[in-house]
Amino acid sequence: MLLLLCNILIYLTICSVIGAFSVSSVKGLGIAIKGFFADQPVLQNPLTWILILTLVASVTTQINYLNKALDIFNTSLVFPIYYVLFTTIVITTSIILFKEWVAMSVVDIIGTVCGFLTIILGVFLLHAFKDMDINLGNLPHNGKTLQ
Numbered sequence: 508m509l510l511l512l513c514n515i516l517i518y519l520t521i522c523s524v525i526g527a528f529s530v531s532s533v534k535g536l537g538i539a540i541k542g543f544f545a546d547q548p549v550l551q552n553p554l555t556w557i558l559i560l561t562l563v564a565s566v567t568t569q570i571n572y573l574n575k576a577l578d579i580f581n582t583s584l585v586f587p588i589y590y591v592l593f594t595t596i597v598i599t600t601s602i603i604l605f606k607e608w609v610a611m612s613v614v615d616i617i618g619t620v621c622g623f624l625t626i627i628l629g630v631f632l633l634h635a636f637k638d639m640d641i642n643l644g645n646l647p648h649n650g651k652t653l654q
Contacts (some may be wrong), residue, residue: 515588518576523592525569527600532562534605587634591627598623 531559535558539549549555576585608616 514644515576515580515584516592518579519585519589519592520574522569522572522576522589523596524571525565526593527596529565529569530597531600531604532558532565534601536562566623583634587630590630594623594626 536555539552539555539558542549573589576589611619649652
């Protein structure tokens with residue numbers, strides 16, 4: 508079991524790290540497109556072309572490793588782990604590269620972290636209880652009938 512988890516983590520960590528490059532590239536290209544419409548010479552800037560090449564390479568690599576993971580491992584195991592890893596790495600990347608959290612208040616940072624932890628808990632609960640048959644008929648009633 509531990510060997511299986513290590514193997515799936517290798518594929519999904521590579522996929523998530525490369526995916527963080529694609530998110531950062533898209534954000535940079537968004538800034539470049541905004542500058543293009545503001546009549547700035549973004550097409551002459553080599554960074555724009557580097558971002559485009561990085562985006563194409565990272566999306567291609569990300570899809571390749573995700574497909575390899577899905578070929579080897581069960582889908583219900585791949586997607587929860589990938590979702591949590593990808594989200595964690597993208598948030599970490601945005602903290603480091605774009606310094607978005609510098610302008611945030613403490614309340615906003617706490618809200619963001621709580622939201623992230625809620626997402627992780629939700630993914631875990633969905634995966635942990637996916638095989639349980641829960642419906643309105645087998646829930647306990649408190650003696651009152653619904654009208």
